[in-house]
Structure formats: C-alpha cells, structure tokens
Amino acid sequence: MFNKIAIFVSFFLCFAATGACAQGLRALARIDAAQSGIADISDHEMELTLKLSQAVPYRIFTLSDPDRIVFDFKEVDWAGFSAIKPLKSEKINELRFGVFQAGWSRMVMELNEPMVLDEVGLRIDPVKGDAVLKAKFKRASPREFAAQTGPRMEAGWDLPAEINVVAPKQRQLGDRPLIVVLDPGHGGIDSGARQGDKLEKDLVLIFAKELKETLILTGRYEAYLTRNDDDFISLPGRISRARMLGADLFISLHADALKSGWATGTTVYSLSDEASNEASAYLAARQDRDDLLAGVDLTRQSDAVATVLMEMARVETKSRSDLLADMVVSGVAQSIGRLRKRPHLYAGFSVLKAPDIPSILIELGFMSNKRDLNNLLTIGWRQKVIEGIVLALDTWSVEDAAQAQLLRQ
Numbered sequence: 305m306f307n308k309i310a311i312f313v314s315f316f317l318c319f320a321a322t323g324a325c326a327q328g329l330r331a332l333a334r335i336d337a338a339q340s341g342i343a344d345i346s347d348h349e350m351e352l353t354l355k356l357s358q359a360v361p362y363r364i365f366t367l368s369d370p371d372r373i374v375f376d377f378k379e380v381d382w383a384g385f386s387a388i389k390p391l392k393s394e395k396i397n398e399l400r401f402g403v404f405q406a407g408w409s410r411m412v413m414e415l416n417e418p419m420v421l422d423e424v425g426l427r428i429d430p431v432k433g434d435a436v437l438k439a440k441f442k443r444a445s446p447r448e449f450a451a452q453t454g455p456r457m458e459a460g461w462d463l464p465a466e467i468n469v470v471a472p473k474q475r476q477l478g479d480r481p482l483i484v485v486l487d488p489g490h491g492g493i494d495s496g497a498r499q500g501d502k503l504e505k506d507l508v509l510i511f512a513k514e515l516k517e518t519l520i521l522t523g524r525y526e527a528y529l530t531r532n533d534d535d536f537i538s539l540p541g542r543i544s545r546a547r548m549l550g551a552d553l554f555i556s557l558h559a560d561a562l563k564s565g566w567a568t569g570t571t572v573y574s575l576s577d578e579a580s581n582e583a584s585a586y587l588a589a590r591q592d593r594d595d596l597l598a599g600v601d602l603t604r605q606s607d608a609v610a611t612v613l614m615e616m617a618r619v620e621t622k623s624r625s626d627l628l629a630d631m632v633v634s635g636v637a638q639s640i641g642r643l644r645k646r647p648h649l650y651a652g653f654s655v656l657k658a659p660d661i662p663s664i665l666i667e668l669g670f671m672s673n674k675r676d677l678n679n680l681l682t683i684g685w686r687q688k689v690i691e692g693i694v695l696a697l698d699t700w701s702v703e704d705a706a707q708a709q710l711l712r713q
C-alpha cells in the first residue's frame with residue numbers, strides 16, 4: 305500500500321461557527337507533549353501519536369544507512385515535544401528534530417531495526433479543530449525495508465505535492481447567482497422504482513429538467529443536472545460531479561416505492577448519522593445499494609484522506625442542509641397545500657454526504673401510491689412543486705448568505 309513514500313496532505317478549515325477558528329496555516333501547529341509520544345505496542349510494532357493544535361500537511365518516508373523514518377510536517381513547532389523526548393520505544397536509537405526547509409520541519413527517528421509504515425491517519429476534532437496523528441510501524445526484513453526506502457527524487461519533489469486535496473467550497477454570500485446541482489436518482493441499468501411501465505429514473509429526470517429550466521429562467525440561479533440522459537452514475541460520482549460544477553447546493557430527486565401502509569406525499573431528507581426511522585433506514589439502504597447494481601462496488605472513494613479532512617466542514621454544512629430541507633418543506637407545503645405529517649426526515653443517504661455542499665434529497669412522492677404516481681405524471685402538479693422549491697431556494701439563499709456574513713464578522 306505504501307510504496308517508496310507516503311505523502312499525506314491535509315489542510316486546516318477555518319471554522320468560525322464552532323469557535324475553532326485559528327489563523328489558518330500561517331500559525332505554527334503546536335504539539336501537546338503530554339498527549340503525544342512514541343511507544344512500542346508489541347515486540348514488532350511501534351506507534352507515534354502526535355497531538356497537534358491544528359491539522360497540517362505531512363509526509364512520512366524511510367531512508368537507509370542508517371535506517372531512519374523521516375517525518376516532514378508543514379509549520380510544526382517541535383518545542384514541546386523535543387524538550388521532553390517522550391520516547392518509550394526500544395526500536396529507536398535516536399530522535400532528531402530540525403527545520404527541513406522554510407516552512408517545513410522534520411523529525412527523524414533513527415532505528416535499531418528496520419521498520420516500515422503500517423497504518424497512518426490524522427483525525428481532526430470537529431469542534432476544537434485540533435488534530436491527532438497516529439502512525440503505526442511494523443518490523444520489516446532488511447530487504448522489505450530497502451524496497452520501500454527513499455523519498456521521491458524527481459524534480460520538484462522538494463515541496464511535497466498537494467495530492468488528495470479538494471479545497472472546500474466557499475460559502476455563498478448572496479453576491480452572485482447560486483449554482484444548483486440537481487441529481488435525478490437512478491439511471492441506466494438502475495431503474496429505481498417501477499410501477500407498470502413507469503420507471504422512477506424517467507420520472508425524476510423529467511422533473512429535474514423542468515426544475516432546472518425554471519431555476520435558470522429566474523436569472524438568480526445556474527442549474528445543472530448530474531445526468532441529462534438515462535445514464536448510470538455511482539453515488540460518489542454524483543457528488544464529484546456536483547463538486548466539479550462548483551455546486552452551492554445539491555438536490556437529489558427520487559420517487560421511490562415503499563411497502564403499502566408507508567407514507568405517501570412529498571418528503572425532504574437531510575443527512576443524519578443514523579437513519580431516523582424505519583422508512584428512512586429502508587430507503588437509505590435502497591439508495592446505497594444502487595451502486596452495487598452495476599456489479600461493482602463503486603462506493604469506496606479513493607481519497608479517503610481528503611474525506612477525513614473534510615470532517616470539519618461537515619458540521620457547518622449539516623446545519624445549512626437542515627435549514628434548506630425545512631425551507632423546501634414549507635415552500636412545497638405552500639404551493640401544493642399540504643404535506644405529510646413528518647415532511648422533514650433524516651437519513652444516511654450516501655448521496656447527501658458531500659461534506660462542504662448543503663445537500664438534500666426530495667422524495668417527490670411514492671410511485672407505489674396511486675395518487676402520488678398520478679401527481680408525478682401531471683405537469684400542473686409538478687409545476688406547483690417546482691414553484692415551491694424555487695420559493696424555498698430564494699428564502700434559503702438570503703438567510704444562508706446572512707448567516708455567512710455574520711460568521712465572517
């Protein structure tokens with residue numbers, strides 16, 4: 305997994321909402337020596353724990369003659385750590401610290417025996433904004449060690465490449481048209497729900513196209529679809545498209561079928577960690593399984609690192625999504641008269657998991673219900689719902705921009 309070199313780049317997300325707003329990367333990350341250290345966790349494993357005042361870019365690699373593990377960190381102040389040398393490992397002969405180049409500091413562990421990186425991860429506290437880096441090393445044969453040794457030597461390696469970084473989307477401030485990405489559910493080999501000859505994937509595509517046109521006509525929005533045709537797109541693929549399009553908000557559109565006795569009518573979902581009721585859990589499992597229908601599990605996103613680092617953005621995005629869901633509920637209720645009893649639900653839909661883009665999923669109705677299906681097939685009903693959604697977006701964008709302005713002060 306880690307051949308030659310492991311580069312992990314993180315970045316700090318400024319979070320006024322949670323009071324964890326530091327001065328970004330300009331400030332040195334401090335090490336909390338009391339909660340940091342290096343220790344043997346078995347006779348063949350050793351672990352480094354670093355408690356940092358903020359997340360920073362870093363990379364880890366090994367060098368031989370003598371065998372060494374090298375850590376490069378951006379903007380880390382080693383003072384606390386080096387002073388007490390919290391070293392409880394038999395595997396380390398010597399620990400050295402120094403500036404590697406402007407803005408980058410280096411820690412070198414000189415080893416008593418060859419060890420290679422086994423696991424590494426940086427966890428950011430979403431509230432306080434501090435971070436814990438854990439890197440586990442395991443004993444290796446001299447040959448294994450030699451095979452993994454050495455930093456990348458190609459030209460320009462001197463500044464660690466900023467891989468795996470997706471810059472979080474800047475919050476809208478009400479000074480430009482909002483970019484709305486509409487996501488018609490299902491598509492291609494995945495038809496979604498079916499009732500007679502009517503397929504969910506077709507109904508939601510029609511609705512999405514109509515909504516898109518209406519949004520563009522207002523002059524207040526740019527609108528795009530994740531799919532314009534009957535194509536299969538994975539759930540992560542839908543989020544990636546939204547991000548590529550620069551989405552300010554993301555709306556997934558569905559019209560699923562549920563067992564009889566379950567709800568009818570329009571329902572708006574925003575993300576929860578755990579699905580809030582049986583129907584949400586059932587639907588979440590259904591949506592998530594869509595990715596498996598192509599025969600390949602596409603849900604594993606490769607840049608897990610970037611995903612972890614977006615954790616902080618999630619907190620703020622969640623409340624923005626919840627507000628959006630509430631406003632869509634009241635907008636649609638105004639335009640079509642009434643909604644079901646609990647029109648805003650929380651579910652663990654993967655497609656809502658973009659950490660930096662407010663996202664909701666609208667179940668326009670349930671194809672399994674005759675009246676809902678009939679509504680979906682009626683342009684007059686669709687236009688009313690669309691009016692309600694546009695009204696909701698108008699209200700939300702003003703409120704959301706006002707909150708963003710407040711957070712900036």
Ligand SMILES: [Zn+2]
Pocket residue numbers: 489490496497504557558559560
């Ligand atoms: Zn669906």
